[in-house]
Amino acid sequence: MNEMIIEKSTKKTGNKAKAAAGKKAAIKLKEHIVEIISDSGEGAQKCGQSLGAIAAQMGNGIWTTEIIPAEIRPPARSVAGASGNRIRIGAGYITNGGDETDLVVAFNEQVLLGRVRAKELKPNCVILLESMWRSHSDQKIVASYIETHDRLVAAGYKVYEIPMEQECKKIVADAKRGKNMFALGMLCYLYSLELKLGADQIVLAFGKKDQSVVDANIKLLEAGHKWAEANLDFCYSIPAVRSTEPQLVVNGNTAIALGVLASGMEICAMYPITPATSASHYLSEVFEKVGGMVHQAEDEIAACAFAIGASYAGKCTITITSGPGYSLKQEAIGLAVMGEIPLVVVNVQRGGPSTGQPTKMEQGDLMTAIFGSHGDAPKVVLAPGTIEECFYSIITARKIAETFNMVVVVLTDAALATSQQPFPRPKFSETWMAPPVDQSPVAAGAKPYDWDETTGLARRFIPGQPGGMHTLTGLAHDRDSHVAYDAEINEQTLRFRSLKLAALQKTLKAPPVFGDPKGDLLVVGWGSTKGAIEEAVASMRAEGKKVSSMHLQFLQPLPPGIKEIMQGFKKVMTIESNWSDRPEDQIIDENNRRYSALAILLRSRYLVDVDCWSEVKGQPIKPGTMRRVMSEKLKKH
């Protein structure tokens, strides 16, 4: 029975790795999407990150996306267990993860199946599949492998079976440790990348361990390269123009941590939560070296309260979290708003509500960010749209928080958190940092809340300042910070706190329009969808469609000029990754349709008929999908 299957499959296999394929001319590509997937713990993540770094070193544009299973150690060889990395490599600048995958390296057929079922592979995708399962002692595994293999071939995928395990065992006893470097070597060959750069990555990763580990990994890398050269009958090159400026390659969470460092903030209070934690991990290490501390509190409420206490008594402080933790912080955020204590809160959004989808991308927290906490609690909300903006948004947030004595919420998401994209290396400026804590005496008669009638701004007195003694309170209070029993005072102070948003709004510039300022359709977005929206718009425009886009970094307050921009278009819609009711659903109509968050904001503020389209599939919306959505919107009346 088994023999039969094998026989059949050998016949069907059109792309068996050919012995001594010899060097073929590289096929020149503009871009390619590559992914490496394995069971978790087999190092596909590392392999992918290294591939991204090497391509970036070559001068290619890249965007890397982590493929993360929901569980830490899902069972081996399981469909839901794919762990790895997806790298979009381009000749020019790459702004997003792109559409489906062109080439995949899979360590077993089950994780591959997961990706096929998720429709993540292009129809004619090249698959480099570990072949060890074909001769496994467990007949069930053999059968499953062969069945999957044959089906993929039949479905038109170009499957190459690679004896990775067997080749690695010639070098190391345990092929599980090192197969990823063999794969990296193959990919270096396939994409005509300098092998030396791969070796550099190995030194960077294992340099601290003993030399034998480094040597073994380099051997594996070289073996992979050699094997591919000898056995594969194709290879690619994606010519790149090396930037003349130094480029930084980090993911969004690292960019945030670097932003914290650059902003001069010294205390970060947090409680572990996916996908935010890695920012604090990195910061913990950096602070040990540079000065500062990450406080892992007993919960998010404590983390937020700790940050507020530290901000109140010193420099502005930051707390980093994700959805559920952000919910827990709400009451404390309201306290910071009421007491006018500067505070930066980062919410790396994940799928919600409740525990939702911890490792998945979603933009579901915009409304909570703006309107969260009871009563009227005005705060500033920023959403970086690129990895670079992740870095600078923290510096901006710190500055606004301290200038306006406000809470500034920075919304990123799981996609930004784990994706890498090169951007010009920041050049540190002293103006990024907070001034030292003011300890000068307070002028006689000065009041702790001396609200300016026009802007609502007041300075704050910091403990240690002689003459500034007062009790900050979350109760309604007057200029002396005395508890106000008079409702009128409460109303006045609501006004002052709200005016601060208007004062900030007056300093903002109109958002730029991508494409012509007038046309048939304007797509509005926020956060991590920026690159994909602009890519889709650019390709629509190349086809002559009158589509433009506008991406908002400030969500609260909204910058000036938005209404005028929207009025230049026949149709306006948002594309977002949060829920909106589907108009085609039987009981959904104009009276009950729930719109996506930004669409609601734009409709209510500007009285413009803003439509929306959303997808909440836990991963970035693909530019191809967006193109389709835009075309449909253009066609509709």
Added chain:
Amino acid sequence: MNMMSDTMSATACLLQMADEHFELEDYQSGVPRWCTGCGDNAILAAVQRLCRDEALRPEKTVFVSGIGCSSRFPHYMKTYGFHGIHGRALPVAEGVKMARPDLTVFVNTGDGDCTSIGAAHWIHAIRYNMNLTVFLHDNQIYGLTKKQASPTSPIGTRSNTTPRGSYLEALNPLTVTLGVQNVSFVAQAADWIPEVLFDIVKAAYHHKGLSFVRIIQRCPEWLPKALDPWMHDPNKVQLLHHDDGLQLSTGLSRVYKNQLEHDPMNIDRAREIASGHETIPVGILYRNPAVPCYEDLRYSDKLRTPDLTRAGLNAELDKYTVWPQEAKEKVA
């Protein structure tokens, strides 16, 4: 003109600093709005006296509280104060202390604030052992919200949520605190014995680490008779004394004959004393100055100058930088 007054107040301040002498009124702010006979008044008096005696600089002193009658405390101090949200006084105070170890930080928290809504923070505050002086104003009831049972209400307490009497045995803040790793100071005081209250407040202030003082506090508004058995029978109060603890005056000894010599270093004995039911122990149950403080372990003594930040940032950026070919060749 503004500058003038600034300079003047600066000079005034310098003069004040040179002469470190303070009067009670230097710490008094407003008229407390607590009910007559409320035990919080006695606590306020003891603390203001402490500030004066220790000449605490008002601008370097912060009182942090949560929400409740007792949490109004900071408003009545002419120091810095932080009247935050229900249950979260401790983490706020920890943040203050971490950012500014140079400040003297006190915490006022009610039994609901500390042992109910803030219970997680309470446990962890003991474990962090930051140099804070914490007063648990334990009136065994929710005062501000008008008489609901609190975790420390004795079983059978009639309240608005337990009209037939509360159902559960009271939580004992002393045994809980003494059970937490890193506990370094636990004392119990009673608001109606001001002399001992003051001595304990003082010992707590001088302890380096988190000093936890449970103050049994009267709430004549909601539980007017609850503490009568102890107030009317001094023998039901057991005073703890020791050469390394409190020394009792003769006047006090005349009234309170139920005394016990207790070495505050002895935690096993402290737990036993804390677990007693009939009499309430008053004095220092436990003190261990050797427990490290979280801020000492964590406070970065690196002053983050722009230069240090620049160097630190650039070192990090170097790890992730892709250099242009020419620049790389130059380096090589």
